[in-house]
Amino acid sequence: DARVTQTPRHKVTEMGQEVTMRCQPILGHNTVFWYRQTMMQGLELLAYFRNRAPLDDSGMPKDRFSAEMPDATLATLKIQPSEPRDSAVYFCASGLVGAGASQPQHFGDGTRLSIL
Amino acid sequence: GQSLEQPSEVTAVEGAIVQINCTYQTSGFYGLSWYQQHDGGAPTFLSYNALDGLEETGRFSSFLSRSDSYGYLLLQELQMKDSASYFCAVRTARGSGNTGKLIFGQGTTLQVKP
Numbered sequence: 001d002a003r004v005t006q007t008p009r010h011k012v013t014e015m016g017q018e019v020t021m022r023c024q025p026i027l028g029h030n031t032v033f034w035y036r037q038t039m040m041q042g043l044e045l046l047a048y049f050r051n052r053a054p055l056d057d058s059g060m061p062k063d064r065f066s067a068e069m070p071d072a073t074l075a076t077l078k079i080q081p082s083e084p085r086d087s088a089v090y091f092c093a094s095g096l097v098g099a100g101a102s103q104p105q106h107f108g109d110g111t112r113l114s115i116l
Numbered sequence: 117g118q119s120l121e122q123p124s125e126v127t128a129v130e131g132a133i134v135q136i137n138c139t140y141q142t143s144g145f146y147g148l149s150w151y152q153q154h155d156g157g158a159p160t161f162l163s164y165n166a167l168d169g170l171e172e173t174g175r176f177s178s179f180l181s182r183s184d185s186y187g188y189l190l191l192q193e194l195q196m197k198d199s200a201s202y203f204c205a206v207r208t209a210r211g212s213g214n215t216g217k218l219i220f221g222q223g224t225t226l227q228v229k230p
Contacts, residue, residue, distance in 0.1 A: 004158075031216045043159070043203065043220040056217065089156060097216030104149065104161035105218060 002026045006092050006108035014116050018080040021111045023092030024073055030098065032075045033105060034060075034067055035091040043091070049075065050097065082115045089113070118142045120221035122204055127227045128194055136189045136224045138204035146209035148180050148187045149218060153201045162202075163189065191226070199228045 005024040013019060025032045033048040047057035052069040060067065064083070069075045079086055089112050093105040120140045128134040138148065147166035151159040165171050165180035165187060177190040191198055205218040 033218075037156075042222045045217065045219070048217060050216070055215075091158070093159075095216060097214060104164060105216075107158040107160070109158050110156075 002106075004092055004094050004106050004108035006090075006111055008111055009109060010112045012114045012116065013082060015083055016081045017115075018078065019082050019086075019113060019115075021077045021090055021092075021113070023075040023077075023094075023108060025075065025092070025094030026106055027073075029094035029096050029103075029106070031095050032069060033093040033095075034075070034077050035093065035107075037089045037091060037110070038087075046077070046090075082113075084115045087113055087115050118206065118208075118219050120204055120206060120219065122202075122221045122224045124222065125225045125227070127229065129229050130194055130196060132194050133190065133192050134194060134226065136191075136202050136204075136226070138187045138189075138221055140185050140187075140204070140206050140221075142206050142208060142219065144209035144215075145182070145185075146207040146214045148178070149205045149207060150176075150178050150189045151203045151205060151220075153203065153223070155200075159203065164207075194228050196228050196230070199226060201225050 007022045031050045034046040037043045046060040047067040049069045066078045089110045091110045093107045095105040096103040122138045149164045150162040153159045163178035175192045180187040201223040203223045205220045208215045208217045
């Protein structure tokens, strides 16, 4: 089965450090999503891309977070500088969205991030 | 604004039927999805309703009433492995088009007891 692949699976680092999370979407999917999950806030959409173009990053703190898709097989989410409140599970998901298409989003296994 | 309401916890016994309700308020609605998540793992897709009515997929069914901004997930013949969190999620619209974007509820933790 095709899967969304996220790396790393776990990351522990000290506050102030740069964190980069990577995602390989499912081949053929044209939309990539980044979510953050915490106990308090639940699953929040941070940003998403269609055909590699950013469509909406309103859920993302702009001062420290950035998301890019350098090519169709790679999406990245960076935090610089990281803070303890960024500790969460970050999920990447991909899907096929278009005229008449109602494909579900497929999620990766997530990156569990702890900022000390 | 956009908001979704679902119960935080539900408990049921093996073999029983359970219904998880979801009400929503959104500025643009395209459809209602349901996802399952075990122990913080990857959320997995269960069901989707774009139109009013019932969708059945094996032991799981989902219902939507657009006029009432309401939907539910029905799980039948509960098994221990169904213990998980269940999320309703609105697929948003811009105009008549599907953005593909999902807004998730806070999730319902289902505990299935023997």
